[in-house]
Amino acid sequence: MFVELKDVYYRYQAGEEDILRGVNLGIEKGEFVALVGHTGSGKSTLVQTINGLLRPSSGQVLIEGREIKEWESPIMVRKKVGLVFQYPEHQLFEETVFKDIAFGPKNLGWSEKEIKEKVKQAMDFVQLDYEELKDRSPFGLSGGQKRRAAIAGVLAMEPELLILDEPIAGLDPRGRRKLLDRINWLNEEQGITVLLISHRMEDAARRAQKLFVMNQGQIVLQGSPQEIFEQRDELYEIGLEIPPLNEVLWQLRKCGYPVRTDIFTIEDVEEEILRHWRGFRCSKI
Amino acid sequence: MAFIELKDVSYTYIEGDEPPVTALKNINLSVEKGEMIAIIGPNGSGKSTLAKLFNGLFQPTEGSVSVGGLNTSDQDKIWDIRQQVGMVFQNPDNQLIATMVEEEVAFGPENLGLPSATIKARVDEALALVGLEEFRQAAPHHLSGGQKQRVAIAGIFAMRPDCIVFDEPTAMLDPMGRKEVMATIQKLRSEGKTIVYITHFMEEVVDCDRVIILKEGEKILEGTPLEVFQARELIKDADLELPEVPYLVYRLREAGLQLPDEILTPESLVEKLCLLN
């Protein structure tokens, strides 16, 4: 197992209530998994225990079989596990975009030339124009540009596990889709393990092979997107929705139409509806 | 004259020896009192810059902006203008400073130097409006994202502005938080407030009176939500996308199903499909 959490508890301060209450979870190398749950369910806290930013109050976090607290240095953990925070402005602090993205790689002791190369590649990857933006202050970027810069800073370190906490919030729709396409590419072509936190169920359903559903500090459901979104009513009970197109299919089924509900792409849903409504088409005018 | 009027407005960022960035070009726009307008556009298209022109936080590089008949470049009037136009931003954490919800909401009215009985009345009214009366003693950092955003809205409401500008207030929220905030904004609207709403989510503009699309600092389209949803080519050009359900409806119509094109929600699509059968 690449990453394993065993009965992890976490509370921010002694005497306060537990935010994580016995989390058990495993991620295999090369998997693309998604973590979903409503605000306050503990997602951001959970992923911070995986890159060593937070130390569990009890329980174990293991990477490649070794407990994080036994690693020689936190830098080595950060190199393996890249975390893109929910609020990108918390991640930007240098005076230029270049320095910001180069910050991680510098700590790894790479040469100037290598660093420049990685920064360029990473900016390219998130679609920030290197020449135009490298010398600008990160604080003068638009919201979506800041988000991209924060992601580039993590990618430049070439982590083996990439954790993205709501990476698409604040991105325009096209940017959102392209970024997710590229993350899928990293996973499929480069073998990078991905953990995506997203409020958008359609993204989790379409992108990930496996979903973890969190509620009140615990993993309450896990399985393939098909398995998870079959449990529509259970999800509603803990404040989650199913993807909008699946909501259409579910409601059709409730009206008595025997449509499939275990499909997620717009093409498949279109085909499924047309299959049942074929008789009602008229030729296009 | 409209409540807010922008005439031939351009805005260029000039900072130190960095190259100048022209964020807005030749914008003409008017907002009537009580109207709710939405502004959408891709990253970097100038939405946030535009928002900051509405309350005089920025002065236009060219052209003029007036609010309630006052020109925002008139330094003597700037406080009147700021009081008329409040702002709510994307990240709720950066907006809240007090340790208790009611202090947070009282902060603005206190700065206006109002008597304490008036402040208390305004805080009560604002918390009732956003539905957080029972949280008045709570610590803001213990609230959910949607609740934090509602505290921020209450703080602005307590200042009694005529207009509130929202810059992607739901971007960081989960679907539940998003619904709470949208419902609160509809309440403000029914109180007669003028609303400027910036978003990337096209599904959120459905209830607005008017939608404006920005691209690379220019206004490329202005119309009702339905008009805008039908301008598919322009939407694509502006790197925007139809929401899932309207897009599915568009495709089903292309495939020959006789569905009306104003379907926006799963419920109405299901209803129309059942009618066909």
Ligand SMILES: Nc1ncnc2c1ncn2[C@@H]1O[C@H](COP(=O)(O)OP(=O)(O)OP(=O)(O)O)[C@@H](O)[C@H]1O
């Ligand atoms: N303080 C600043 N200094 C220099 N340039 C800036 C500054 N703020 C914004 N810009 C630039 O102005 C342009 C418009 O930015 P703005 O923040 O208005 O876009 P936006 O539409 O709000 O984008 P987003 O959807 O990403 O929030 C961008 O090119 C941006 O890089």
Ligand SMILES: [Mg+2]
């Ligand atoms: Mg913005």
